[in-house]
Amino acid sequence: MKKVSCATYEGIDAKVVHVESTLTKGLPSFSIVGIASASITEAKERVKSALLSNEFSFPPKRITINLAPSDLKKEGSQFDLSIALLVALDSLEDDLSEWFVFGELGLDGCVKENIQLYPLMLSLANQKVISKAIVPFESLKKLSKIPNIEFYGVKNLQDAIEVLKNQETVSPSIEQTEIAYPYYEIKQEKYYYVNDYDEDFSDVKGQEIAKRAALISSAGFHNILFEGSPGCGKSMIASRLRYILPPMKSDEILDVAKLQALELVEPDFKPHRNMRSPHHSSTLASVFGGGSHKAMIGEVGLAHNGILFFDELPHFSKNILEALREPMQDNRIRISRVNSKVEYPSNFLFIGAMNPCPCGNLLNEHLECRCNELEIQRYKNKLSDPFLDRIDMNVVMQNVKADDKPSFSSKELHRKVVEAHMFSKKRGQNSFNAKLSDAEIEKFCVLESEAQDVLDMAVSRFTLSFRSIKKIQKVSRTIADLDASEAIQKSHVLEALSYRRRS
Structure with a gap:
């Protein structure tokens, strides 16, 4: 035989x-x-x-x-x-x-x-x-x-x-080739990046708070929700955030190429992370994967190591939003069918964008909101508290003003993300700050005494959940990395608290 x-x-x-x-x-x-x-x-x-x-x-x-x-x-x-x-x-x-x-x-x-x-x-x-x-x-x-x-x-x-x-004498046809992009090396691991910015943050005028939040979200891979009037720049910032994400290891680049090949797209081996943006009318199976005989991968799995962007977040079905809680927490998606049970990795950065009310004018200084209180409450109730508790950062966008000017370019923001990424890797951290385990939080998220006092006060005043406390610690860690600070200081915790959702 x-x-x-x-x-x-x-x-x-x-x-x-x-x-x-x-x-x-x-x-x-x-x-x-x-x-x-x-x-x-x-x-x-x-x-x-x-x-x-x-x-x-x-x-x-x-x-x-x-x-x-x-x-x-x-x-x-x-x-x-x-x-x-x-x-x-x-x-x-x-x-x-x-x-x-x-x-x-x-x-x-x-x-x-x-x-x-x-x-x-x-x-x-x-x-x-x-x-x-x-x-x-x-x-x-x-x-x-x-x-x-x-x-x-x-x-x-x-x-x-x-x-x-002639298997004893035959030689391989080709030598292994390196990924042809710039990289830096830390602890014998190469991290590749690219300086191409098809969409630039210099196009975004004003919105300094939102751009600062986008920088923190990118550096630590923190889930973020943008809320604001139509046309204020929510989708603009989300689409540009992809280009300032942290560098990629070779196995991450190969994983992206694998997902491209599964979609019948020619792999380009470029150190750009995926961005998936399903429409709010998408079905449960198309977002999470499935099929009666063979469990196919969905948008959540295809966003692995990249961004999953839900525009018009409250218009997604309740089933999709509630099912999203598991992969947001566990970084995996499990599909169970009669004929197969499959588990996919889904370690993604979630970005949501929503209007403040059904008509969108609630926060607008110049236009009148046409919604009554019941409609606004029903609109916001589509997002449950357990789902929102998995969002690290919430940002209310400002109104567009005539004197708004561009401030930072994508190149400048990306440089800050790379520096923060290098800072975290040099201390021996393998995961992004948003993905730290409880043991890693204890090890890497060390708070100064004043910072701990501020966090304790916030816990008692706002009755924060255990998950919320950990998320504040992780966002604070990212802000400290951007400042190249070993310990988390009071100012870092205060800024992290400013991005928490207000009831």
């Missing part, structure tokens, strides 16, 4: 599939077992044609291909090449079990690229279960970004056969 390895999806993660073959005496037949999808069973005809087109005689035996484990549903055309190689190399005595083989076959034996290949390979690399793989030659440029794997690019079936026949 011969065996090579391939992989299939379970959710957004790859599962190793062992492709086994036996060629025995009996009436000629060709069968594939192991819960194979239609795309795999169709591989029989592609494999036959590819072998016959390359001067191989199809063996007149009983051919059985097994895809193990047998209880995992497999799909995808990436199994073609592994099946063809097992049939063609049945007489080869060398052990092939350490090889991973991926590729779709053409009828003439050419090996084609599969767009699902990149996220599969990245997931296998993250699981550290793969060391060398035969892949389509045209995929090498993208795959070379993935570390710790030797890739052997092949253009056709004959090339793949030569690799396995």
Whole structure:
């Protein structure tokens, strides 16, 4: 029995599939077992044609291909090449079990690229279960970004056969390539960044408090809610906030590329974090993922390591807003269906934007609000207290004024975020301030005595919840980082308290 390895999806993660073959005496037949999808069973005809087109005689035996484990549903055309190689190399005595083989076959034996290949390979690399793989030659440029794997690019079936026949002497097709963006290194970890600002904060005139809050939110990855009249700049600030987020590690860049590939978008390996902005009419399944037979990833999962922006927040359905509480707290999303149970990472920065009332004019000095008290209360009641308690910062936007002028550019704000990020990493902190655990809060969020007194007074006066207290500590830690202060001072706590929601 011969065996090579391939992989299939379970959710957004790859599962190793062992492709086994036996060629025995009996009436000629060709069968594939192991819960194979239609795309795999169709591989029989592609494999036959590819072998016959390359001067191989199809063996007149009983051919059985097994895809193990047998209880995992497999799909995808990436199994073609592994099946063809097992049939063609049945007489080869060398052990092939350490090889991973991926590729779709053409009828003439050419090996084609599969767009699902990149996220599969990245997931296998993250699981550290793969060391060398035969892949389509045209995929090498993208795959070379993935570390710790030797890739052997092949253009056709004959090339793949030569690799396995000469596996002791054959060399990888391409060396590992570095991510081609500037970086700085702290504690032997590289953090990549880019100085491209497609949308600049210099376009935002006035709104100094909101811009300061956006800077703090970016530096610490704190969830933030902007409230203000229509046209005051809520969406402008949210869309520009993406470009001043902290630098990215190589594995975060690869994760973004994986999510791009899952959306059938060509990965660009750029250290820009994702930004997802679903419409308020989106369904529960499209936001969180789902499906009756296969749990597909949704907007919350696609926002991993980036921004999830809900504009017109109260217009989202109650079910979506309440379901959002779990990933905002746990940084994971779990989807349970009859046929599958899947868990996705969802470590995102949440940004919400809303009007102060249904007509939007409640805070406007020049326009009259057309809403009565009942309508305003009903509008605000769409956001429950448990949901709002997961928002770190609340900002009421100012009215637009004729003498408003731009102040900071995105480049200046990004520089401050990078400096704060470096400051936190040098003290040995791995997580963003907003994502610190209780033990990490005790370790890193050290308050001076005056700062502790202010926090204690706020707890007794405003009856803060445990979650609110921790969020104030974490926002204070970010403000201290922006000031390059080791300890959290009184002024830092006071500013953090100014961003708390007022009942």
